[in-house]
Amino acid sequence: MSGSLPTPVPTRSASQSQWAIVRRMFRRKRLAVWGLRVAVGLVALAVYAPLIACEIPLLWREPGGGLESPWLARLFDEISWEHGVDRFFNSLLVTCTLGLLIALVARLIRGRGRAWQGWLRWYAGAALVLALVQAAGLAFTRSLPYEDFARDPERREALADHALVWAERQLRNSSAAELLAPNAPLARAPAALRELASRISAWAEGRSVSATSDPLDAANALTRAATQLEAAVQGRAQGGWWALRAPIPYGPGDQRGGREEQFVRAFADRPDHLLGTDLQGRDVFARVLYGTRISLTIGLVAVSIYVTIGTILGALAGYFGRKVDLVIMRLVEIVICVPGLFLIMMIVALTENRSIFLIMVAIGLVGWTGVCRLVRGQFLRERALDYVTAARALGLSDGRIIFRHVLPNALSPVLVAATFGVASAILTENTLAFIGLGDFTVPSWGRILNDGRDSGYWHLILPPSIAIFLTVTALNLVGDGIRDALDPKLRN
């Protein structure tokens, strides 16, 4: 980007903005720049993970039909992507790609540049808002837990749906050669579907279930799926069927808990895993790759929560001083005294809810003290400056002075703290997952590492360790770089 800067005079004049100076200072630190590159690369990996590792073929062609993309069609599908985090990142995938394309086009026709830049900024803002709204929506949609399968009629039907989709997915993922093999998984699938159906019927017979929640519907659906599958296998095996897959043809959670696990295990003997499989037969590479999504989400969401809390409380304490300051600082003292990890462990233990979102909120609620103290210090300093007095003399409201005038000047140390904070939030979540208190439904690196510790397999120890190391180092390097770049003493 430096080439595009329109400043022809390289002398450091007063006209250079603060952030231009900071950017220049930052670029001088080679390690920090590398850290930033790695961090951006990680974000890209997280966003584009479905292009690298995914069980759904990217493109495929039916013998008679045209080219189709089951991958694109299923990108926001709650059954293919069970976890809200994944669906959020998939939506980012679409918006980011569109954004990059637009940026590219804007570059190509830069003759009319300025207008495009303004437009792009709007686009970026809109995409962010859209993604966040979608995230909020997706995060709270229910995924499909199987433990309550027997209790809840709705979920039982969902299982039948899921089995259908699974069968369909298997069908689409398998090449003609696989279909023709005598012991092919799909040849055995109809039998397994029928078995599951008969199990459900047997379960239903022993109980009096009201007509609306007839589990026999589910069993029928499964039987239907089996018949469809048989027909489809017959049909597909004859024609030339072609599919383009992701380089790693596995998702992070090919095997899930409960009944479906038994169901899938019967067929999961696919051989080509890059880093091998974990104890449940899931592809380690895919899990580590998708772990990036989890870690980055944890880091960003938890830090946003505590930066928001810390900034507001710190601003209030620093700006108003006296009693407000006293109360808020006592509160800070109190929260500091309980070690963060212990408080988070307690929250996780008491709510008996190991959802990744709860862990984010817990980290956010525990970690705000540092930011609060930083902002308070900045406000104490700024409050005495003339421009604040001037703003007061003009009769501006306190809220306006705090948020429009003082806060922008107080935020730069927060930026540094937030960068380090992302790294430490990632560490906290992985620690929790490592000691077995994390969210088991997501591929967290700490969880994989714990499997490795239990079993002693190197391929379960090294990949997550390296992933954690890379992420945390990159973020810390960036934080270090920003801190030095912001430090006026180091500008010479």
Added chain:
Amino acid sequence: MIPTFLGISLVIWLVMAFSPGKPAGAGGGGDMGADPSAMDPNRDESERIFREQFALNRPVLWNDWTSLSEEEVLASIQIVRGGVAGHGVAIFRRARERLMDWGRYAVPALMGLLRRTEGEVQTAVLGWLRYSALRPNAIHEAGVTPTEKALALDRQHQEENQRLKGAAMQWPPASQPAEREPVLARWETWYRESASEWDLGFAASLWRGASDTQFGRYWGNLLTGDLGLSSRERKPVWDMIMSRFKYSLSLAVPSFLIAWILAVLLGVVSATNHGKPLDHGIGLGLFLLYSIPVFATATVLQRILAQELKWFPVSNFDQGAAATQVMTTWAHFKDILWHITLPILCYTYGSLAYISRQARSGMLEVLKSDYVRTARAKGLPERQVIWRHAVRNGMMPVVTLLGTALPVLLGGSVVIEYIFNIDGFGLLLINSIHQKDYNVIMGIELIVAALTLVGMLLTDILYAVMDPRISYA
């Protein structure tokens, strides 16, 4: 300090009282039965221990159950009679939990209802009356014989329960009002016998209202230092935690000292070579150290040094009670040392990166100061300038760290103890979370908070000792 501790306790209480999905609400969480005669207040004993310790089945702030109205109780009974189909799962469950939580508080209202109602409803009221009047068994500490008084009370309660459960206290199904009369009379007699329990005076009901609540019970326990019993081991939580501390401390203290000494050395070397390759090397090395989490390093080290090379044992604090009993003290000491070398190494590693960054910046600050320049100018040898003059002041930030490092160290010990299976309080916490031993969890939280406070106080004192300019007069 004490206000801060009270504040911390308040925060912990808030988390406990208001965390969504409270683990131990009314007994029998997932159960959907509507029939009180099938319920037993003695079920789920381990949950009950937590519920009673913190009065979790009581109102949060103010207990007005001493004046439960008959309508309120009847409404709940009707909902439960309607079953899940009548009002939906949520309302049904709430009504049922309310009835179960009220316990003996509901007896006067239930008695009133028993006189008033008839038919099916009366039978349901009787069922709930029998349930509410039952006393749960007392829970005694394991391995300790209860006092004669406690046993006598237990016996008395048991007898009363037997009497209430007896056939004389209920009527046959679908019985006529005339058949019910004698049973009703027997309940009246029982109610009158134990009337002193319900007829609280004004003052007593006020006291109940304040004390028999979650808030009141928590602070009462805290003020009397009562952390309750562990539901797994039936032992006092306090003793359990204290007996674990020797393991945790024998990891924490040596590794903190080693880390501190190393950090000072590295800080000095780094600061005196400021800007040279050595400084950059140390800085980068520590930076990388700081970025690899302890649990990853510890896993790798354990795998290589313990499992592959077998230089150290894989886990545990010593060879176990059976083996160590026949050892001499010296041999036992060596055994422990051999076992905890690897954990201490990992522990030190975790704190080293943290401390040495502070040590370096502290030293750098001091080396720039005027008095160091003066010391150099008057011709003191460099060694003396550094070790006599600079180090003393340069270590101030590290001392401040002592207070703030304590939470970090304690957090580190959780992971280390988990990896190396050392029975310290960190492992105790993890196990308690897995086993839902809530009293132990709460106890550890409170004790850790208190410890951190003590650490901060020590820091302040150390500060004053090291820096004569500071006084807390």
